[in-house]
Amino acid sequence: MTIVNAMANYLGAALGIDIHVKARARAEDGSGKIRAAIPDGSCGDTSLVNAAARVVLERFGPGKDLSVEVRSEIPVARGLKSSSAVSNAVVLACSSALGLKLPLVELVKMGVEAAFRAKVTVTGAFDDASASMLGGATVTDNKSLKLLRRFRVDGRLRVVLLVPPSQSFSGKVDVGKVKPLSEVLALAHSLALRKKLWIAMTLNGLACSDVFGCGGEAALAALGAGALGAGLSGKGPSVAAVVEEGGADRVREALEAFEGDLMVRGINNERAKVS
Secondary structure, three states: OEEEOOOOOOEEEEEOEOOOEEEEEEEEEOOOOEEEEOOOOOOOOOHHHHHHHHHHHHHHOOOEEEEEEEEEOOOOOOOOOHHHHHHHHHHHHHHHHOOOOOOHHHHHHHHHHHHHHHOOOOOOOHHHHHHHHHOOEEEEEOOOOEEEEEEOOOOOOEEEEEEOOOOOOHHHOOHHHOHHHHHHHHHHHHHHHOOOHHHHHHHHHHHHHHHHOOOHHHHHHHHHOOOOEEEEOOOOOOEEEEEOOOOHHHHHHHHOOOOOEEEEEEEOOOOOOOO
């Protein structure tokens, strides 16, 4: 989930939440073939899965084939970072299948490379990918692939998500539309660095809503209902609102006036793992 959108200047921040992607991988002797499957169709086609597996295979799996299966709970192309989560899950599963024990940040960078290859990202989404892999809130410089700060977030907080039916694919976004927000989003990034996450999230979300033409009214409704922070996630159309324990019902009721599915999820502070 977005705290600060990195499209304007490569400075981003994101939050891990309890929506999961699971990947299984099997390695065997072979000639570098990849067999990718998404049995339930939950994350679109297999191009990103193939790209992520290929990155791992090229670096660490000469003379091996990989079979990968992915299932995702994350709605695709709704601004909820499904691509980053899928990339992470695949590189983690594939590296485990090859018997590797790599630092998680290194795996994140491999997933970013895969996202570029599959053309599902503009900035590399290192912010989104790091929050997905490491948990908590991460503040990043996406251009240099640097993790600037990571915070554990109060696990009692909840995130209310409004997920409209329309889709928006990050790889097809006109970055020029976001450039006028560069100074505003740099300010939001500086707030995130100082752990003023919900102010940063609100400033970012409302600014991006104007550019992408969605989510502003819903975010304001959530704030009016008591959300600590609210705004467009990614390029939308989903809107996220962070609420105190016990405040989710009121915010959820406020968002019922808008089109889309409603979800309430917890904060994820835990690192991705192999099970």
